[in-house]
Amino acid sequence: MALPVAISGISTxxxxxxxxxxxxxxxxxxxRDGTTATTLQSYKALNAAAVIAPGGAGNQNLGDITGQxxxxxxxxxxxxxxxxxxxxIWKVGAPTDTVNAEIYATSAGLPVGTALFTSTxxxxxxxxxxxxxxxxxxxxxxxxxTTLAASTMYxxxxxxxxxxxxxxxxRWGGDAADTYAGGTTLRKGTSIPNWSxxxxxxxxxxxxxxxxxxxxxxxxxxxxTKTGFTTAILNIAAYQxxxxxxxxxxxxxxxxxxxxxxxxxxxxxxxxxxxxxETVSAASILTGTAASGWGGARPHPTLRLSRFFKTxxxxxxxxxxxxxxxxxxxxxxxxx
Numbered sequence: 001m002a003l004p005v006a007i008s009g010i011s012t013x014x015x016x017x018x019x020x021x022x023x024x025x026x027x028x029x030x031x032r033d034g035t036t037a038t039t040l041q042s043y044k045a046l047n048a049a050a051v052i053a054p055g056g057a058g059n060q061n062l063g064d065i066t067g068q069x070x071x072x073x074x075x076x077x078x079x080x081x082x083x084x085x086x087x088x089i090w091k092v093g094a095p096t097d098t099v100n101a102e103i104y105a106t107s108a109g110l111p112v113g114t115a116l117f118t119s120t121x122x123x124x125x126x127x128x129x130x131x132x133x134x135x136x137x138x139x140x141x142x143x144x145x146t147t148l149a150a151s152t153m154y155x156x157x158x159x160x161x162x163x164x165x166x167x168x169x170x171r172w173g174g175d176a177a178d179t180y181a182g183g184t185t186l187r188k189g190t191s192i193p194n195w196s197x198x199x200x201x202x203x204x205x206x207x208x209x210x211x212x213x214x215x216x217x218x219x220x221x222x223x224x225t226k227t228g229f230t231t232a233i234l235n236i237a238a239y240q241x242x243x244x245x246x247x248x249x250x251x252x253x254x255x256x257x258x259x260x261x262x263x264x265x266x267x268x269x270x271x272x273x274x275x276x277x278e279t280v281s282a283a284s285i286l287t288g289t290a291a292s293g294w295g296g297a298r299p300h301p302t303l304r305l306s307r308f309f310k311t312x313x314x315x316x317x318x319x320x321x322x323x324x325x326x327x328x329x330x331x332x333x334x335x336x
Contacts, residue, residue, distance in 0.1 A: 007043050007220040009034045017238040019045075020245055022268035026083070030236060030247065030266065033225065037232035040249065042266055042273070044223045049082065050075045050182065050207040058176030058201050062099070063160035064092075064169035066191040071172055072157040073203035074106060074183030079150030080209035082117075084141045087158065088173035088204040095125030095169060097162030101140035103148075104155040110186065110195040111155040117145050122161070125170070141271075153183060156205060164189070174203040226264055228277030234259065243269040248280070258283035 007029065010016060016031030026044055033039035052075060062071045085101055101119040104111035119140035128138070148154060158172060178184055178200045185198040208221075235250040245266045252259030261281035265274045 007031075009222055010041065010043065011037070011233075013037075014233055014236065016043075017236050017247070018043075020238070020240050020268065022243050026268065028223075028245070028266075028268055029220070030238060030245065032233040032236070038227060038229040038251075040226040040229065040233060040236070040247075040264065040273075041222050042224045042226075042271070043220045044271070045220055049078045049080050049209040050205075052180045052183065052202050052205050052207075058174045059171045060174055060185060060187075060198070060201065060203060061092075062089075062158060062170040062172055063095070063162070063164050064166050065189070066164055067189040068187040068192075069164055069189040070157055070159045070187070071203065072104075072111060072155045072186035072188070072195065073174075073205050074109060074153050074155045074186065075180070075205075075207060076153050076182030077148045077150060077207075078209075079148065082142055082145040082148060082207060082209055084139050084208045085119075085156055086137050086139050086206040086208060089123070089128065089138045089158065089170055090131050090173075091125050091128040091168070091170055092130070093165070093168035095160075095162065095165065097160060098122040098124045099138075099158055099160055099170060101142075102157045102159065103142070103145065104157060106153045106155050109153065109184070109197065111157060115157070116147075116154075117142050125168070128170070131171070155183075155186065156203075156207070157186075172203050174201055176201060178202055223271045224266070224273055226266075226273040226277065228264075229262065230260070230283075231258075243267055244274070249277075252283065260284075 007016075010029075011032040011034045014032040016029045018029035019027045020029075021027055028045070029043045031041055031043065033041045052073060060071055061068060063069050082103070087101075089099065100122045102115035103117040104115055105113060120143050121139075121141055123138045123140070158170075160170065174185065180202045183202070185201040185203050186195050187198055188195045229249065229251045231252050233249055234252055236247060238245050238247045240246075245268065247264050247266070249262045249264060250259055251262055260279055260283040263278045263280045266272070267274055
């Protein structure tokens, strides 16, 4: 599979590595950040199961009065496996509690029973910004959401963990017009113990599902970033073992300057970079000329990295892999 033509934020100066496929069926690329040359980005192929009221101007307060300590949005599902939801939410004042997300079944367009699924993460008020021209995006992740039926209405609910506060609360962006036909905005609180419909509005939310084998390029999004590189990411090579991607990254400004080789790994099961960036070869100068390639007549370092990974055993131990990276770095920077 070729690199999709539109991955927002990826650098075109350094070739990305991928695609890699997780045990859950999602695809990944890794590349240098398009803005910050010392940042490594992971990009995941995702499909939008539903996009509701993107960029609307109908904001809904959350947790400012007793009638809206929870706000919801119903949507009609397509039967895919939900991995996360993205909502435009920000703070007013300085709330110190958190918000989470839940998925409910519905009856007559309203949530019923207990939550089918609860997000594996919360978003703290302290981490949120205030709106200044653009609405920030928060991501709530879910695990094991494989039982949602197609052509069925469900409700996404955002809850405030703390008490209502008229000075310190949250806002969820949306559309003042009810443009989404598959659902609408809901609200609930101690003064409104039963869910009620906020007629004529929709919340700004994207329901995300894992990519499929047939169309993994549908939508690519940055999932995690890794800092710890000193000058600039020059080359990346990677090797997959199960759900873990092992990467060697060259960090420097070019062959005539100091360039270091560093190791970092990524777990596709949890969408996280593991541990810290580890230097496996200290910075040194790559000799040779541009005409003859980095290091004179030797192959380009990127090719060396790629060949190294292609010839490794199918499931090397972590110790063996790290030992091999030291040996590889020595070969890359050896004098011709």
